[in-house]
Amino acid sequence: MCGICGCGQGEKRVEDLHHGEPHDHPHPIDELHANSADRDHDHSHEHAAAHDHRHEPAGSHAHAESDHGHDHEHAHWHEHSHTHPDGITHSHPHSHEHRHAQEHECGNRNVNGPSADATRVLSVERDLLAHNDAVAAQNRRDFQAAKTLTLNLVSSPGSGKTTLLVETLKRIGRGVDAKYPIAVIEGDQETTADAERIRATGAPAIQINTGKGCHLDADLVRTAMGRLEIPANGILFIENVGNLVCPAGFDLGEAHKVVVVSVTEGEDKPLKYSGMFAASALMVVTKIDLAPHLDIDIDRLIDNARRINPTIGVLRLSAKSGEGMDRWMHWLETARALRLATD
């Protein structure tokens, strides 16, 4: 019986979980593979062709044309199949360690080389973002425990995220007069300019510079969370790096992604950068005060966003003129109230 998985007992469930990974079946008797009665299962295996023995270090000794004897240890892989007491037969690769205590003959047909081992296929089935998602889940638990509404603001560069945030923070108020606690995590490749703009409103803010990185990830946010007080019962705004592609796939632990699009960007952005619009709960159309000077059809922009994400919410506003800001503030308060009302 296999000492690791107990596969001699024929538990298929365990076998499936376990046999994707390699393990050794040690044999008490070197070399022989005789099926004596004291073994839990039978082995039948065959070496399809002359098999190679790996010598460590590779090629450290030469074989003369004439046969000669030597002592060495080696391992080799091969497929084997065996039958369990319950009749289930399966096969999997396994390795044998051999010690040759006795001399054996190596003629010039003996092939030694680095390609000596057979390959194995491991079934992995793991998400590429598994690590990020695990950290994001941790962040999310912390936000939930503090009853903090966390919003991940995403957009292309220059859409007006920071201006929207500054105007929003002014309306929430500062210090003891603030309607609720707030904090901001600012993501940018370079400079602390945005965090400084935010801090000028009196709100606590921390800058994350991603350097060459094109997006924030859950680890970076977690680090920032250690240096900034999470606003309990309030709102944490995370302003992501200006980029409509990369931040879409990286969960930070936020309650919602909010995609910000300015009217100067054209109505086809949702179709060109569909991943971001698919991942967002709300689209905020900014700079609507500029619309009369442009050819943009805002209704078409919204239709395009809904074609990508039928359930996306939409707000139109201008942080500069103040038009639409009340509805945005109302959306924030409602989302925060939902956060407070639920576990």
Place this chain on the structure above:
Amino acid sequence: MHEVSLATALLDLVQEQAAAAGARRVTRLVLEIGALSHVDPHALRFAVDAAALGGPAEGATLEILEPEGTAYCLDCESSVAVSTRGALCPSCGGAKLLIQGGDEMRLKEMEVV
């Protein structure tokens, strides 16, 4: 180029799995990158090749499976196959499609020595 982040995450996963399996070298990786995921397979290939240099997966063959997208149409209430986000429903022409699959990014299996 978030493909670089993904490539780094992939190789971390590969190293971890190879070490757990006692493997010395990784010769082939099989990934599943859905047609609706936000990854460009060509850029990912480039990033993985570069990120693998000097590690156990250097030179490994990269096989990328691209499962098609699947969606549920809110208009005709049926499950349909779609090739891009924002595509119209192939059965009724409706525009309200909820994506249900084809956005995965997974390491499926790896071949090791």
